[in-house]
Amino acid sequence: MGGPAAVTTSDSRGYADLVDRSKPWWKNARLVKLNLCILLLLITSTTNGYDGSMMNGLQSLPQWNAAFNYPSGGKLGLLSAIQNIGCLAAYPFSPYMSDGLGRRVAVIFGATIMCIATVIQTASHSVGMFIGARFLIGFGLTFAAAAAPVLVTEIAYPSHRAPATSLYNTLWFLGSIIAAWTTFGTFNVPTSWAWRIPSAIQALPSVIQVFLIWFIPESPRWLCSKGREEEALRILAYYHANGDRTDPLVEYEFEEIRAAIQFDKEIAANVGWSSLVKTPGNRRRLRIMIAIAFFSQWSGNNLIAYYMNKIFTAIGITDPNTQLLINGILNIYNFIIAIIAGLLCDKIGRRPLFIASTIGMFVFWVLQTACFAVYSETGNIAAAHTFIAMIFLFYAFFRSLTIFSQMMFIAFTPLIVSYTVEILPFALRAKGFTVFNFSLTLSLIFNQYINPIALNALGWKYYIVYVCWLAFEIGFIWCFLIETKNRTLEETAALFDGKDNADMLAQHAAVNTGVTISDQHSDREKAPSEDIIEEVKS
Structure with missing residues (x-):
């Protein structure tokens, strides 16, 4: 165990006096070109965001439920979790492709697999076919998602590196927004195309990358x-x-x-997997990476993200149109404030953002728990409406940064990828990022299976589990997170x-x-x- 995290000076000793500040970057044609290349890599995250929001929306579509015999319990958990199981299957291979053949090759390989998988998903006529397609989507996503943020970090202009990498996870919401409003728009389609159209659109980011990846420089x-x-x-x-x-x-x-x-x-010639635990410095990195991976999925966010319709039904909001509308609005809200947080991470610092985020999530999750309990015990409609408001305020802390009462409230969404990538040395960057993603996926699969079962069994009392866990997160972040701002x-x-x-x-x-x-x-x-x-x- 270690003491409190080191607080470092805020000045940039390395490149601050060497960066060209004579004109804005958007007036430099080559920096504009570089940032467009980075944008093409950032949309890798939209595929993942699209998937989670699409599955949330599909659960509110009668056409999808009828096509797959109204899945619930373990079957519903498998349909949600199978994409991440596909991710797990690819983790042993993805770092070797990224390190051996290059970051670009890994991105295009993953994007190609996802294009093929979405065709199969769209054409599905059985639960097995749908599950198999989602497994392949996860398998391909691992190769692209393991290489894309690393490549962004390694090609970005120095003063743009932290904001650019932070925006990677933020663009999860671009996919989430598209999926939420696509499922809302196809709700009234009377045929199976109500869910096939959202399934087909999931391939869009990967198709764009397959055609344009050749213009991106290698690391x-x-x-x-x-x-x-x-x-x-x-x-x-x-x-x-x-x-x-x-x-x-x-x-x-x-x-x-x-x-x-x-x-x-x-x-450090031996850069195999064992190198991650051989030195005190690498063990510190590993401890932080695994912790924030689990924190990013076990903070209550995925209870809302993947099973929002179940929660809404539990608090009396049963109309599918209303559920889909709230889902769409929430994703736009999250996207805007997450972008703000990602762009400001170098001004505020990583450690303050993480600490404020966990404290804010704890406060508003406690309030959500209280509202859920009041409605469950008394049927109070005002408590149900307040619960919805608490979801938005909770995500203001989890997803990004907003200003309230002259205080900065912030985010896991823009920082978990950028912080993980920047604390890893080059020789361990691909392998370490794979460990991070592996831990994140394990925590996500656990949530996707356990959440619907526990919510049905415990109701509002299940929220108390997350109250305790968020309290633990605050203590861990305070003690162990190291500031890396402007380095x-x-x-x-x-x-x-x-x-x-x-x-x-x-x-x-x-x-x-x-x-x-x-x-x-x-x-x-x-x-x-x-x-x-x-x-x-x-």
């Missing part, structure tokens, strides 16, 4: 790891400095990447690995790379890695 870090340093330098220069290879920022980034990879090869990936790694590894990284930077910062920045005569050492010492 400079991955290229360097394969000895293709010239390509890596060309990509960094083209997108980050308008083609100028001597730009101080490009020199700094390239030096850090080479030094870190050289360090990984010579000092390069290599500087963040040093915060976990300590002075000794930072010393070795600095030595490799000086001996093996021979790259120096431009004379116009002579006030930064030390190698970037030496700044890391001073940061750790402080």
